[in-house]
Amino acid sequence: MKASSINEIKQELQNLSAKEITELCLRLARFKKENKELLTYLLFEAHDEAGYIEAVKTVIDALFAEVNITNLYFAKKSIRKILRITNKHIKYTASKQVEAYLLIHFCSSLKASGISIEKSLLIQNIYTQQIKKIKTAIATLHEDLQYDMLKELRQVE
Numbered sequence: 001m002k003a004s005s006i007n008e009i010k011q012e013l014q015n016l017s018a019k020e021i022t023e024l025c026l027r028l029a030r031f032k033k034e035n036k037e038l039l040t041y042l043l044f045e046a047h048d049e050a051g052y053i054e055a056v057k058t059v060i061d062a063l064f065a066e067v068n069i070t071n072l073y074f075a076k077k078s079i080r081k082i083l084r085i086t087n088k089h090i091k092y093t094a095s096k097q098v099e100a101y102l103l104i105h106f107c108s109s110l111k112a113s114g115i116s117i118e119k120s121l122l123i124q125n126i127y128t129q130q131i132k133k134i135k136t137a138i139a140t141l142h143e144d145l146q147y148d149m150l151k152e153l154r155q156v157e
Contacts, residue, residue: 025039034088037088037092038092041092041093042092046093049093049095049098052089052093052098053098053101053102056086056089056102057102057105059085059089060082060085060086060102060105060106060109061109063078063081063082063085064082064109064110064112064113066078067079067082067113067115069113069114069115072115072116072119072120072123075115075120075123076120076122076123076126079110079115079123079126080126082106083106083126083130086102086103086106089102090102090103096137096138096140096141097137097141097145099133099134099137100134100137100138100141100149101149103130103133103134103137104134104149104152104153104156106130107127107130107131107134107156108155108156110123110127111156131153131156131157134149134153135153138150138153
């Protein structure tokens with residue numbers, strides 16, 4: 001089965017009633033956890049971006065507290081899991097500002113976790129890639145925000 005384009009889906013949704021759209025959304029949410037999480041963000045958390053950022057930072061901190069720092073292999077797997085979760089939350093917001101905030105927090109938590117980044121090339125590459133993503137996200141922001149974010153980034157580097 002071929003998936004329809006976004007434009008076709010949009011046109012079809014405009015022809016449906018509010019009740020039918022609600023039923024479709026609920027059915028969509030039933031099938032995949034990520035769909036349900038996105039709907040939860042859009043309905044309940046999108047209006048309070050600062051609160052959402054703080055909640056995600058708390059989740060990141062909790063996950064970093066559980067990382068096994070004695071073995072670099074397990075640490076790397078945990079770091080990748082945390083990064084996957086962070087990127088999922090960034091994708092929900094679709095905001096470069098939130099992306100920069102969360103990735104800066106991820107990098108600072110990684111540094112503060114006690115994991116020796118220098119001993120593992122893979123962890124070092126993960127860290128370097130996130131710094132590049134932060135710089136790219138910051139470049140798209142307003143000048144005042146860029147200044148503040150670059151200041152925070154310098155503290156992490």
